[in-house]
Amino acid sequence: MPEGRKGGEEDALRELLRKSTREPVLLAEEDVVCPACGKPSLHVREYLYEVPYFGKIVIGEGRCSNCGYRYSDVRVAEASEPKKIVVRVEGERQLRYLLVKSATAAVYIPERGYEMVPGPASTGFITTVEGILHRFLEALSVACRGREGDPVCSENRMWLERAIEGLERFTLVICDYEGTSRVVGDDVAEEPVDEVCERLLEKSREYMRRA
Numbered sequence: 485m486p487e488g489r490k491g492g493e494e495d496a497l498r499e500l501l502r503k504s505t506r507e508p509v510l511l512a513e514e515d516v517v518c519p520a521c522g523k524p525s526l527h528v529r530e531y532l533y534e535v536p537y538f539g540k541i542v543i544g545e546g547r548c549s550n551c552g553y554r555y556s557d558v559r560v561a562e563a564s565e566p567k568k569i570v571v572r573v574e575g576e577r578q579l580r581y582l583l584v585k586s587a588t589a590a591v592y593i594p595e596r597g598y599e600m601v602p603g604p605a606s607t608g609f610i611t612t613v614e615g616i617l618h619r620f621l622e623a624l625s626v627a628c629r630g631r632e633g634d635p636v637c638s639e640n641r642m643w644l645e646r647a648i649e650g651l652e653r654f655t656l657v658i659c660d661y662e663g664t665s666r667v668v669g670d671d672v673a674e675e676p677v678d679e680v681c682e683r684l685l686e687k688s689r690e691y692m693r694r695a
């Protein structure tokens with residue numbers, strides 16, 4: 485259920501902000517072009533927070549005065565080198581790992597060929613590894629609408645549902661081109677970006693060009 489998923493993510497963010505150790509600092513305030521209606525009427529504010537697990541993060545929030553579109557964004561404040569963040573998921577433990585996926589980062593699961601490629605309206609968010617699986621499940625539901633008997637759809641749905649239960653082993657990779665994403669967990673590896681990340685970056689640029 486999309487609402488439940490979203491609610492869970494907002495709770496995770498609120499919880500972190502409640503534990504924030506400093507008053508938020510207003511970094512920027514500006515009117516930008518709204519990705520929903522195209523008018524320059526999206527008023528965005530960016531705040532610097534200091535929170536547990538992630539340290540300094542930047543939270544963007546805004547609302548379009550023309551169409552009511554709501555914008556929210558999260559990224560790690562101190563950017564590192566471009567990198568690939570690799571989580572080997574063995575079960576439930578890794579599903580609970582908290583993560584920041586910044587707006588420009590791509591995500592993929594090599595064992596399944598699942599890809600999340602940022603487009604022009606992409607924003608950063610805080611979620612868990614499980615939250616990412618719910619997003620893939622949601623994307624699958626959209627792609628499989630009206631194809632109820634399709635074996636490919638049901639096989640993928642079954643795999644994702646099992647993975648969400650902690651019953652599948654897989655690798656979650658975040659292509660963090662700007663070094664503003666992070667995963668909090670014991671066995672998280674950071675490696676140089678690979679050729680899959682390069683390909684997804686090309687794809688993402690293509691989406692941006694078309695917009």
Ligand SMILES: [Zn+2]
Pocket residue numbers: 518519520521522523525526548549550551552553
């Ligand atoms: Zn708008």
